[in-house]
Amino acid sequence: MINQTPQVVTIAGSDSGGGAGVQADLKTFQAREVFGMSIFVALTAQNTYGVQDAFAVPESFIEAQFNSLASDFNIRAAKTGMLADSAVVKTVVKMYKQVDFGPLIVDPVMIAKGGHPLLEEEAVATIKEELLPIATVLTPNLPEAEVLIGEKITTEEEMMAAAATLQELGAKNVIIKGGHSQKREASDFVLLEDGTKFWLTAPRIETANTHGTGDTFSACITAELAKGKSLEQAIITAKQFIQAAISQPIYVGHGHGPTNHWATIIDDIQVTKV
Numbered sequence: 663m664i665n666q667t668p669q670v671v672t673i674a675g676s677d678s679g680g681g682a683g684v685q686a687d688l689k690t691f692q693a694r695e696v697f698g699m700s701i702f703v704a705l706t707a708q709n710t711y712g713v714q715d716a717f718a719v720p721e722s723f724i725e726a727q728f729n730s731l732a733s734d735f736n737i738r739a740a741k742t743g744m745l746a747d748s749a750v751v752k753t754v755v756k757m758y759k760q761v762d763f764g765p766l767i768v769d770p771v772m773i774a775k776g777g778h779p780l781l782e783e784e785a786v787a788t789i790k791e792e793l794l795p796i797a798t799v800l801t802p803n804l805p806e807a808e809v810l811i812g813e814k815i816t817t818e819e820e821m822m823a824a825a826a827t828l829q830e831l832g833a834k835n836v837i838i839k840g841g842h843s844q845k846r847e848a849s850d851f852v853l854l855e856d857g858t859k860f861w862l863t864a865p866r867i868e869t870a871n872t873h874g875t876g877d878t879f880s881a882c883i884t885a886e887l888a889k890g891k892s893l894e895q896a897i898i899t900a901k902q903f904i905q906a907a908i909s910q911p912i913y914v915g916h917g918h919g920p921t922n923h924w925a926t927i928i929d930d931i932q933v934t935k936v
Contacts, residue, residue, distance in 0.1 A: 665735065665736035666736075667696075667697050668695075668696040668697065668738055668885075668888040668889050668890075669696065669697045669698075669699065669735050669736055669737050669738060669888065670691055670696050670697070670698055670699070670737060670738065670739050670740060670741075670884050670885055670888045671698070671699040671700065671701060671731060671737050671740045671741075671763060672684050672687035672688065672691075672698065672699075672700050672701070672740070672741050672742075672743060672881065672884075673700075673701045673703060673740060673741065673742045673743070673745075673754055673758075674687060674700070674701075674702075674703065674704075674741070674742060674743025674744050674745075674771070674877070675702070675703060675704035675705065675706055675716070675743060675744030675745075675746065675771075675780065676702055676704070676705045676706060677706055677708050677874070678705075678706060678707055678708050678709070679708045679709040679710060679873075679915065679920075680914075680920065681710065681873040681874045681914070681915075681918075681919070681920030681921070682708075682743075682774075682873055682874030682876075682877050682920070683706070683708075683743055683744060683874070683877060684700045684702060684743070686874035686877040686878050686881065686920070686921075686923070687700070687741065687743065687877055687878075687881040687884075688700065689878075689923035690877075690878050690881035690882050690885065690903075690923055691881060691884075691885050692923075693903075693923050693924060694881075694882055694885035694886065694889075694903070695885075695889075696885040696888050696889060698885075699731055699735065699737070701724065701727040701728060701731065702719055702724075702727065703718065703719050703724050703744070703745055703746060703750045703753075703754065704716060704717065704718045704719060704744055704745070704746040704750065704780075705717060705719065706744075706780075708774070709915060709917070710873060710914065710915030710916055710917035710918050710919055710920070711915075711916065711917040711918075712774060712778050712917070712918075713774045713778035713780070716746070716778075716780070718746040718747055718749070718750050719750075721749055721750070721753040724750065724753050724754065724757065725753060725757055728757040728758075728760070728761055729757075731761075731763075732760075732761040732762070732763075737761075737762075737763040737764060738763075738764045738887070738888035739763070739764040739765050739766075739767070739884045739885070739887040739888040740758070740763040740764060740765075740766050740767070740884065741766070741767040741768070741769060741880050741881055741883075741884040742754060742766070742767070742768050742769060742793070743769050743771045743877055743880070744771040744780045744781070745771070745781060745785065745789070745793075746780070746781065746782065746785070747781070747782040747784075747785050748782065748784055748785040748787075748788040750785075751785050751788040751789055751792065751793055752788060752792065754793070755792045755793055755796060758796060759796065764887070764888065765798035765799070765884075765887055766796055766797055766798050766799075767797070767798060767799045767801065767880050767883050767884045767887075768789075768793060768794070768797040768799065768800050768801065768833070768880075769801050769802075769876050769877060769879075769880035770789060770793075770800065770801075770802050770806050770810065771806075771876065771877070772786075772805070772806050772809060773805065786809055786810070789810070790810060790831055794810075794828070794831045794832040794833045795831075795832030795833075796832075797832065797833040797834065798834055798835060799833070799834070799835045799836075799837065799880075799883060799893070799897075800828055800833035800835070800836045800837070801837045801839065801876065801879060801880045801883070802828070802836075802837075802838060802839070803838075803839045803841060803876060804821075804838065804839070804840060804841075807821075807824050807828065807838050808824075810828060810831070811824050811827045811828065815838075818849070818851070818861075821838050821840065821851045822851055822853070822859070822936075824838055825837075825838050825851055825852075825853040826853065829853060829855075834855040835852075835853065835854045835855050835893060836852070836853045837850055837851070837852050837853075837897060838850065838851045839876070839879070841872075841875065846866055847863050847864065847865060847866055848863070848864050848865075848866045849861050849862065849863045850862045850863075850901065852894075852897055854893065854894065858894065858935075859935070859936035860894075860933055860934060860935045860936060861932075861933070861934040861936065862897070862898065862901045862931055862932070862933060863931070863932040863934065864901065864905045864930060864931050864932070865930065867905075867908050867909050869908060869911060870917070870918055870919060871908070871911050871912070871913070871914075871918070871919035871920065871921060871922075872908060872918060872921065873917075873918040873919060873920045873921070874920050874921055875904055875907075875908065875921055878903070878904050878907055878921055878923065879900050879901070879903075879904045880900070882896075882899060882900035882903045882904065883896045883897060883900045886899050886900065898931060898933060899927070901931050902927045902928070902929065902930075902931050903925075903927055904921065905928075905930060905931060906922075906925035906926060906927045906928055907921035907922045907923060907925045908921055908922075909925070910922050910925040910926065
């Protein structure tokens, strides 16, 4: 029975306020009943008001964390979050190619909810050139997708075209999240490697408690894949999970509060095949 429990790892930055980053990922892993581990690549001084300070972990220590986990655990899926700068991205890509951590879910974190940049500008090119080609799933929100393709995205047709462009850059499966749109419903567009396309739609919830939504969504996909679920089902479950985490609020801090990782999933997601 050694190493039979589903195991996953988050490769990301720490949120000292607990609502996003590695902390949100680990809470999601626990809620979805997989054993979560972490590789810290950056640290932040952060609360619900925003990020007050941040710095990257030395590359040698990132490598040491990869090697430590690879020597002992049976990691079935992994995800990235905040990667800080080009040197960190390059180190993560190099090490991921050396280990067997299963499918890689890339959440291209760029800006914190309070507006603080979490990725240096020159690192965007490194992500496009080196990280996307090893990504099993890419989960940008609208602003992140716009940065990656270098174009504005305002319509559903442009979301679909952007997903295709990101797939051409190397990401096998792409989910463009529509939470930043101004529409009455929050719709995400999914483009899978086999050509399957569908929209995931849920009622928009007016709340300030959305800190860590992207981390939680991508972490849930990671957990479901580690348990052997199909990619399509993992994505749908993740949408249900984040919708529940937003719609069943908790009240922490004075600013952009965190989502509720112990929320109960309810089936209020509409799946529309294209």
